[in-house]
Amino acid sequence: MSQIAATLDDALGAITDGCMLVVPREVSGVPMDATRALIRRGIRRLHLVALPTSSLQADLLIGAGCVETLETSAVSLGEYGPAPRFNAAILARSIKMKDATCPALHAALQATEKGVPFMPLRGLIGSDVLKYRDDWKVIDSPFGNNDPIVLLPAIKPDVALFHAAMADVYGNVWIGRQRELATMAHAAVKTIVTVDRIHPGNLLETPVLAAGTLPGFYIDAIALTERGAWPLPLPDYYAADGAHLAEYAKMAATEEGFAAYLEKYVYAKRAA
């Protein structure tokens, strides 16, 4: 049995309308080919959790009408400016926004990783981030003295989706230093990975590679999508395509421009 799917669309089968999908930040391996494939398929009503922030990926999915709820700490194109479709959707109130703070998302996924219903976190008290999250609770710490502390309920995504440099035929995936990808996979019911290439041999049999490997045990499907993070970077392998991101920022500033972008860079691939 191999997790390596025949096509990208096959690999993405478990991502269904309405599911809770967790994806990583821009520099941890964003599955952009997979994101474009999901938009082409017309996925709807995603509860998107971006760990802990997002850029182009969330903006594209929101602009294409795929997202019902967004749970993250920030969406921005970084040096290329604000995330235009995210901003427009918030102002139009067309998505439900669950504003968080980065360590809260890490902790809430680690809660599921550890099989506990909640995790405590410092900070937050007195902020409006906490004020508008009625799913978060404040208790008086049993180990303190009038010491309020926030408890975050565990987040259990239906699917974790990310891009990595390589996998092997046993379904093991090399994630390097991006350890939050392991936490995402541990926390999610299913994990789908796209990779730039297939590594010959077994990643777990070489100790030095094993140290950066997420075991195939946690992986449900893998698709080969060469340079699959484009135009976002894959650290240690390729940088972001700045010219493309600047073009996106410009086109996506209006709804018409965004539609033209989708036509040119997302839907055009359907015919190819």
Add this chain to the structure above:
Amino acid sequence: MSQIAATLDDALGAITDGCMLVVPREVSGVPMDATRALIRRGIRRLHLVALPTSSLQADLLIGAGCVETLETSAVSLGEYGPAPRFNAAILARSIKMKDATCPALHAALQATEKGVPFMPLRGLIGSDVLKYRDDWKVIDSPFGNNDPIVLLPAIKPDVALFHAAMADVYGNVWIGRQRELATMAHAAVKTIVTVDRIHPGNLLETPVLAAGTLPGFYIDAIALTERGAWPLPLPDYYAADGAHLAEYAKMAATEEGFAAYLEKYVYAKRAA
């Protein structure tokens, strides 16, 4: 500035009488040369936290009178039988024992790693492990319905001490898959590492090595002790010395035999 100390004793300077010292389980890199050096120095009143279990290391330290409090989930020589000095000390009530369960120790160190005062853990309720730990608390989970859950206070060791295959001159240490060593170092005020050898170059500059590297930022001192885990194993490098462990089990069965073992294998090195 280099963390690499001139001698093993120099590297161990921060481990003082009465300090809380955290050490790893048998297969994660036990610093046996360092343990023998501490016994030769005559260290006393250690609060030893073995994450989450121990074998020869705890038995030696207890037999040599170095331990005041032991916090762990089990001490045993595995295939070579019970840990004789540990058992004798418990029956003589000469050490204070804080019995735990493995995931509780992992969670309590992760609490310090994450800067929170406690961590929740499933299980435990109705056990005598919980009954005899008055530092652990049970609350009604704010996210459940009459759902009791245990909260464990964070463990913040003064020093973490372990053995690894290699370090570089920048103080980075390659820990491979033994990720709990990173948690130990993150949680402890200071971290001391013994290594079999010095790696040429910078472990963090090679992505594949960096994935298994604990950054020098967390390391206070390193000593070169070739085959420094002997007679315990260093996974991927060398196996346990079974004949020696069998000899230990036999000699340490009596107080006199244990004294002879110390003379032969620990104190003899002082002259060398």
Add this chain to the structure above:
Amino acid sequence: MTFLPEELLADQIAHLIGGVRHVAVGNASPIPATAALLARERGRGRPYVSLLGSPKNTFWTDGARELFDCAGQGRIDVFFLSGGQIDGHGNVNLVEIGAHDHPKVRFPGSFGSAYLYYVVPKVILFRTEHSRRTLVPQVDYISAPGASDPNVFRPGGPVALITNRCLFSFANGRFTLQSVHPGHTIEEVIEHTGFDFDRPANVPETPAPSAETLTLMRQTVAPQLAELYPQFAAQVFGIKLAKDLPQEASAP
């Protein structure tokens, strides 16, 4: 074919494991490790088998905590526990005999039992020594209880107990005798068991391992065991292990 008691137990435990996805085996458990590897050989690679402390027989890359995290995620289907004492309520004692203030005997400690017994759906108890010393009416120390109040989160717990004399199943807070091993009798089981248990009118004999199973165990499983249990593999299966691991070219 003749067989050793360890081989009978491993064969039985392999049957108990059944068609699951993932079996994990804790420290100092050579017979369950044999059984898990046997089940994996029979299933051509499934279930996944994780032997705590064996880098070759675990997929874990997230450190010593991954076993427990994995169990907490519901990704471990079968685990094994033993005990210095096991009582008729399924409570296990891995800590001490006597009063807690001045125990008479000390065991290694509870290991992960106080957690795993609660969260792993099928926990198989094993204790080769079947005597009134080990199988008691009430344990002196509860490392982990056999059952919990209904409001306590507990998706897991004991399903069976295997000894050198017999196999019990466990349900609704009680053990039931399932089979008696060849060469042993029901009367002997009753005599040497310190707790009450149920038994059907007819108690079958535990079936002997097949020749095929014995061959698989001796030729394929035993060499895999030797990494983690060199003494056991040597004593039971006559396997020898070099003192040093072969230096892997890839170990940096």
Add this chain to the structure above:
Amino acid sequence: MTFLPEELLADQIAHLIGGVRHVAVGNASPIPATAALLARERGRGRPYVSLLGSPKNTFWTDGARELFDCAGQGRIDVFFLSGGQIDGHGNVNLVEIGAHDHPKVRFPGSFGSAYLYYVVPKVILFRTEHSRRTLVPQVDYISAPGASDPNVFRPGGPVALITNRCLFSFANGRFTLQSVHPGHTIEEVIEHTGFDFDRPANVPETPAPSAETLTLMRQTVAPQLAELYPQFAAQVFGIKLAKDLPQEASAP
């Protein structure tokens, strides 16, 4: 030597960093990143500098959470925050302008501010645009508050605010004007600041960066910046970056 406003700010921030062990810089913060790298060059490798999102300029190997864990351990001494709005109480707003139910403007989000502002001892606020639009009496949304009740765990908080016009210090819940940048005036600062602040009788001019500092920044720091901030490094320092990283022989 002539200098750009960004160079003045980076020099001042480098002074504010002082003699600490570890400075971390979050997303989208090119000027603080310049300052931190400058401080590291001046200190011959100390402080440790961590630039979020830059594998070359972080020692982190435990994933995206390590920044926050590190801060929770008390191992980050200095961090930087900006805000769509910053008010006179030190509150920062990274989320929205207008009512929460129907905001008029949306910013990216709070990032880690709602945590790091509490636990990092020296948080330096920076906002190049110094106007009544950005420096307000009261923020519309508190991403993170400038101060907390005494019983709230809070070893950290704001120590300074730097803008394109001036430098403020922060203590006891209020800002105090420390210096006004060359080419700007106190009157201009008062006119464009939406909140009350304290000021001494004599407010000095912010010192210009030395020739030595400018050389260090342009020749040594700027090329290091280009990995993470190619546009900024190009615009301010004229650095160009190839589209692809050189393929490292060691990347598997």
